[in-house]
Amino acid sequence: xxxxxxxxxxxxxxxxxxxxxxxxxxxxxxxxxxxxxxxxxxxxxxxxxxxxxxxxxxxxxxxxxxxxxxxxxxxxxxxxxxxxxxxxxxxxxxxxxxxxxxxxxxxxxxxxxxxxxxxxxxxxxxxxxxxxxxxxxxxxxxxxxxxxxxxxxxxxxxxxxxxxxxxxxxxxxxxxxxxxxxxxxxxxxxxxxxxxxxxxxxxxxxxxxxxxxxxxxxxxxxxxxxxxxxxxxxxxxxxxxxxxxxxxxxxxxxxxxxxxxxxxxxxxxxxxxxxxxxxxxxxxxxxxxxxxxxxxxxxxxxxxxxxxxxxxxxxxxxxxxxxxxxxxxxxxxxxx
Amino acid sequence: xxxxxxxxxxxxxxxxxxxxxxxxxxxxxxxxxxxxxxxxxxxxxxxxxxxxxxxxxxxxxxxxxxxxxxxxxxxxxxxxxxxxxxxxxxxxxxxxxxxxxxxxxxxxxxxxxxxxxxxxxxxxxxxxxxxxxxxxxxxxxxxxxxxxxxxxxxxxxxxxxxxxxxxxxxxxxxxxxxxxxxxxxxxxxxxxxxxxxxxxxxxxxxxxxxxxxxxxxxxxxxxxxxxxxxxxxxxxxxxxxxxxxxxxxxxxxxxxxxxxxxxxxxxxxxxxxxxxxxxxxxxxxxxxxxxxxxxxxxxxxxxxxxxxxxxxxxxxxxxxxxxxxxxxxxxxxxxxxxxxxxxxxxxxxxxxxxxxxxxxxxxxxxxxxxxxxxxxxxxxxx
Numbered sequence: 254x255x256x257x258x259x260x261x262x263x264x265x266x267x268x269x270x271x272x273x274x275x276x277x278x279x280x281x282x283x284x285x286x287x288x289x290x291x292x293x294x295x296x297x298x299x300x301x302x303x304x305x306x307x308x309x310x311x312x313x314x315x316x317x318x319x320x321x322x323x324x325x326x327x328x329x330x331x332x333x334x335x336x337x338x339x340x341x342x343x344x345x346x347x348x349x350x351x352x353x354x355x356x357x358x359x360x361x362x363x364x365x366x367x368x369x370x371x372x373x374x375x376x377x378x379x380x381x382x383x384x385x386x387x388x389x390x391x392x393x394x395x396x397x398x399x400x401x402x403x404x405x406x407x408x409x410x411x412x413x414x415x416x417x418x419x420x421x422x423x424x425x426x427x428x429x430x431x432x433x434x435x436x437x438x439x440x441x442x443x444x445x446x447x448x449x450x451x452x453x454x455x456x457x458x459x460x461x462x463x464x465x466x467x468x469x470x471x472x473x474x475x476x477x478x479x480x481x482x483x484x485x486x487x488x489x490x491x492x493x494x495x496x497x498x499x500x501x502x503x504x505x506x507x508x509x510x511x512x513x514x515x516x517x518x519x520x521x522x523x524x525x526x527x528x529x530x531x532x533x534x535x536x537x538x539x540x541x542x543x544x545x546x547x548x549x550x551x552x553x554x555x556x557x558x559x560x561x562x563x564x565x566x567x568x569x570x571x572x573x574x575x576x577x578x579x580x581x582x583x584x585x586x587x588x589x
Numbered sequence: 590x591x592x593x594x595x596x597x598x599x600x601x602x603x604x605x606x607x608x609x610x611x612x613x614x615x616x617x618x619x620x621x622x623x624x625x626x627x628x629x630x631x632x633x634x635x636x637x638x639x640x641x642x643x644x645x646x647x648x649x650x651x652x653x654x655x656x657x658x659x660x661x662x663x664x665x666x667x668x669x670x671x672x673x674x675x676x677x678x679x680x681x682x683x684x685x686x687x688x689x690x691x692x693x694x695x696x697x698x699x700x701x702x703x704x705x706x707x708x709x710x711x712x713x714x715x716x717x718x719x720x721x722x723x724x725x726x727x728x729x730x731x732x733x734x735x736x737x738x739x740x741x742x743x744x745x746x747x748x749x750x751x752x753x754x755x756x757x758x759x760x761x762x763x764x765x766x767x768x769x770x771x772x773x774x775x776x777x778x779x780x781x782x783x784x785x786x787x788x789x790x791x792x793x794x795x796x797x798x799x800x801x802x803x804x805x806x807x808x809x810x811x812x813x814x815x816x817x818x819x820x821x822x823x824x825x826x827x828x829x830x831x832x833x834x835x836x837x838x839x840x841x842x843x844x845x846x847x848x849x850x851x852x853x854x855x856x857x858x859x860x861x862x863x864x865x866x867x868x869x870x871x872x873x874x875x876x877x878x879x880x881x882x883x884x885x886x887x888x889x890x891x892x893x894x895x896x897x898x899x900x901x902x903x904x905x906x907x908x909x910x911x912x913x914x915x916x917x918x919x920x921x922x923x924x925x926x927x928x929x930x931x932x933x934x935x936x937x938x939x940x941x942x943x944x945x946x947x948x949x950x951x952x953x954x955x956x957x958x959x960x961x962x963x964x965x966x967x968x969x970x971x
Contacts, residue, residue, distance in 0.1 A: 257759065263835070264767050271774040279873045288871075307872055308786040312794070315779035315843055321816075322809060322840020323801050329812035340815070386607045396607050398956065400614045405952035406945045407901030409920040413927065413941040414617045417624065417934060429636050429934070431620060463614065468963065475964050495599070520803050527903045531924050546807050547904070550814075557811050564807040575803050582799040586792060 271314075278310045327568070333561035340557050348562040358563070361540045367454050368461075368525065368541065373518040375462045377511060380469020384477055385499060387470070397474070401467035408464070408527035415460045416532060421445040450538040457539060460528050465521065469514045476510035477503060516574045523567055542567050625938035628739040632934045643737045645680065647689055652716055654727040664717045672712030677736040682708040689731035700728075708732060744939035752936055753914065754943050757922040761900055761944075763831055764910070764918055768838035768899040769892050775839065776846030777888065781876045783847065784854040785862060795851065801844040810908050813837065817909065829911040837909050838902075842895045849965055853887035854880055890962025893955050897948050919944035 286299035286306075337344050352358050383400050387393035403411060420430030424443050428434040433443040447453045480503055488502045504511075526543035533539045535548070542563055550560040623637045634646055650671040658667040671679065681690035684700055692698045694710040704718035708730065716728055748754040782788075783795055821828030857880065865875050881888075899905075903920040910916045917925065923940055930936045952959065 257763065259763075259831070263832070264770050267767065267771050268774065275778055276873070279871075283871070304786070304872075305788065308782040308788040308791075311778040311782035311786070311876075314775045315847060316794075318775060318836070318840045318843055319798070319801060322813065322837065323804050323844070326809035326812040327804060329815075330808045333811060383607075383610055386603050386610070389603050390607060393607070396611050398953075399611050401956070402618070402949070402952060403614065404959075405897055405948040406618070407903070407920050407948070409903055409923045410901070410941050410945040413923060413937055414621050416927070417621050417938070418617050420934075427635050429632065429634075431616070431636065431638065434636050434638075463617070466614070471960055471963055520805075524805050524807065527920070527924075530903070531927055543805075543807055546810075547907075550811060550908075557815070561811050564805065564811070567805045568808050571803050571805055575800050578803065579796050579799050583792070583796055586795065 274314065275311070279307070282306055282310065330561045330564050330568075333557050334565045335558075337558050338556040344558065348558050351559065352562055352566070357540060357545060360538055361535075361542045361545045362566075364454055364538075364540060365523070365542050368458055368522045369519060371455065371458050372461050372465065372522045373515045375458070376465035376518050377469050377473075377515050379462065379466045380471075380514065381473050381504075381511070383466060383470040384474035385503075388474060388477060397467075397470065401471055403464045404467045406464065408460075408525070409531050411460050411464055412528050412531035415456075415463075416447070419446040419456060447533055447539075448537045453533065453537055453539050457528055457532055460532075461522065461525060465518050469518065472514055473507065473510060476507040480506050516577065520571060520574060523570055621938045621941055624934055625744055625942050626740045626742065627935070628741055629744065629933075629935035631736065631739060632938070640740075641738055643677075643735045645733055645735045647731065647733050650714075650730045650732060651726075652714070652722070652728040652730060654722055654725050656723075658722055661717075664719060665721050667716040667722055669714060670712045671708060671714055671730055671732050672734065677712075677734040678710050679708055679712055680710070680733050680735050682706075682714075682730060682732040684728065684730065686729075686731065690733050704728070706730065744935045745943070748936055748939045748943060752926065752930075752940060753917070753922060754919070754940055756915065757917050757919045758943060760910075760916060761918045761920075761947075764834055764838070764906060765896055765899040767831075767835045768842070769895045771835060772839045772842040772846045772895060773888060773892060776843055776850055776891070777881060777884070778876070779843075779847050780850035780854055781872075781880055783851045785880075786872065798844050798847050798851075802848060804844075806841060806904060809841070810904075814908060829909065829913075829916065831910070834905060834909045837905055838895075838899050841905070842898070845894065846891050849891050849962060850884060850887050852965055853884055857883055886958065886961060887965065889955070889958040890965065893951060893959050894962055896951060900948055 282303055286303040288296055288300050288303070333340050334348055335343060335345060337347075383397070387396045387400075390396070406414070418430055418432050420428075421433055421443055422428050422430070424437075428437055428443055432446065437443055446456055484502055484506065485498060488498045493501070524543055525541060526547060529535060529539060529541050529544045530547070535541075535544050546560050546563040546567070549556050549563060620637045623640050624632050627637065627640055631640075648671075652667060652669065657669070658665050660666075671682075679694045681693055682698070683689045683691040684698055684706055685691075692708075694708060697705055697707040700706055700718075702718065702720075704716065706714065706716050706728065708714040712732075712734075714730060716722070722728070749758075783791060783798075817828040817833055821830075861879060861883075862875055865879055870878070901920065903918075903924065906918045906921055910918065912921060912925075919940075923937075923944055926937055926940055
């Protein structure tokens with residue numbers, strides 16, 4: 254209860270602090286550069302000067318937080334990657350050399366590439382399929398809502414849900430995991446699914462695909478609806494079939510959106526950590542970079558050099574998407 | 590719509606595929622939900638899809654060796670009930686492990702040595718023989734019990750009190766609510782400056798925000814942990830505090846907040862602001878009286894995102910709040926339970942549902958805003 258009051262108090266203090274800061278800073282600015290000066294010239298000069306300062310007053314808290322929590326850490330992590338476990342001694346490329354020789358890293362890298370190949374492709378494809386199908390039926394919105402629902406579930410919650418699906422009981426006893434129950438019903442042998450190296454990766458990926466498909470569906474569905482009717486009508490008049498219209502007329506018009514969905518899911522995949530931690534904690538050859546990084550960050554009191562090096566690898570993989578995003582955003586701003 | 594002519598066969602195919610989609614996407618969750626409401630003995634022996642039919646279990650009962658036997662017409666008779674604990678009905682019984690269900694309930698089985706055994710469907714048995722049962726090891730009785738489906742909310746009470754879920758629920762709330770409110774305040778002002786106040790370097794800052802959108806959290810963890818530890822040491826308080834995690838979530842959520850809000854505010858009609866300015870309103874007044882109320886949909890979208898993200902987060906909580914029992918958030922608690930109570934599905938299922946209940950409620954109530962936010966955040970220029 255105490256804790257609850259503290260949280261409420263902090264919210265109140267935070268809001269009050271923000272109001273005091275923004276309102277107070279603004280008032281002080283108006284005091285220094287009063288817009289109601291006796292002569293026109295001073296007044297307009299004051300307004301101009303205040304207009305130069307005011308944006309920075311509005312931006313200051315955000316810029317400070319962005320710098321402290323994102324910009325500085327990127328620089329510091331890069332610096333740490335060239336230092337030893339406590340960050341005191343410069344070790345050059347030692348961490349990278351260790352990385353290349355480390356079996357755990359190679360395994361994680363390999364798995365991460367599998368994830369990158371499968372999850373964005375599968376989620377985008379299934380999302381597109383779901384969007385195209387649900388747009389055609391009366392109960393489409395209900396279906397959409399249900400397919401979208403896993404978006405709200407945490408990765409850990411999803412891991413519990415799917416661990417139950419993959420649950421394994423020895424052959425002969427009743428299976429309580431639905432996957433094994435189906436396998437047994439068709440006369441197969443029950444398997445301890447998540448302990449099968451290599452293939453278990455795909456079972457973990459299924460969880461993320463299950464979560465991300467709804468996201469892809471919602472966005473692609475909006476894009477499909479934005480396609481001009483005339484292009485489709487023209488195709489119908491030319492005698493194109495439904496499938497032809499979909500793949501030749503509609504999909505090419507939403508390539509831009511598909512790319513955005515694909516890259517957004519790619520970023521999520523690179524950071525995936527909770528699912529692997531909760532399902533296998535990297536056992537049975539299922540480790541990924543983010544989990545490996547977490548491991549090194551705390552293992553034996555923490556090896557910050559190696560942890561930062563792995564984080565840097567993830568960062569480098571993200572950079573192309575980052576540049577692409579920035580270029581798109583700039584083009585869009587200039588267009589306005 | 591356009592393929593209305595091909596309605597009958599293709600129409601059915603569409604309905605069926607959507608149905609398959611929906612089933613695949615809801616069944617895993619439904620399975621866990623059903624399980625969380627089942628009796629814990631039943632979860633362990635039968636699949637959740639059989640929850641509505643009665644489950645049958647093959648069990649063994651060992652009759653007492655002579656205790657309570659009585660002499661009746663020259664025969665020693667022993668009665669009792671095999672269903673000592675738990676209810677149910679007996680459908681079959683037997684006396685050897687080779688044929689555990691050789692006899693239907695109510696029949697009389699002839700055992701070697703002129704011993705007779707019968708088990709009624711309510712579980713009461715009668716064992717009789719020419720010699721006293723004392724001294725033996727006690728007759729084994731195999732039986733098949735049919736237990737009717739049993740649903741209970743007991744699992745939820747258990748996890749909320751004994752497994753520490755109640756405490757974690759409060760912790761999650763404490764983390765998520767301020768972590769949602771603080772960034773909105775900061776981002777709204779910044780977004781207004783970036784959308785409507787011309788100043789040198791503006792487009793550079795917007796580009797930087799877009800870039801920061803995708804910076805992986807992993808890059809921030811170690812340097813921030815170091816800062817937190819040294820600040821905590823210098824000021825003499827625990828570096829793993831709620832204030833620390835609120836600020837961390839604020840920092841990580843800001844790029845999306847600024848980006849979403851700026852896009853939305855930039856789309857507001859210029860005339861509103863210009864006419865207000867002509868009337869003598871300052872930027873501050875324009876922002877608080879006009880822009881903020883108009884931006885409500887975008888603020889709501891971001892608030893939902895941020896709430897879901899902070900509630901569902903595991904990584905930031907583990908790093909900045911730590912794994913101690915009294916500070917575990919729901920996701921952290923679930924991971925712990927997966928490790929320590931991996932096979933106890935009644936605990937896991939109920940705990941998982943406690944943790945996803947709040948986001949699911951938010952999702953279904955506020956889906957409209959969530960979808961709008963997703964579209965604004967992802968379909969750039971689309």
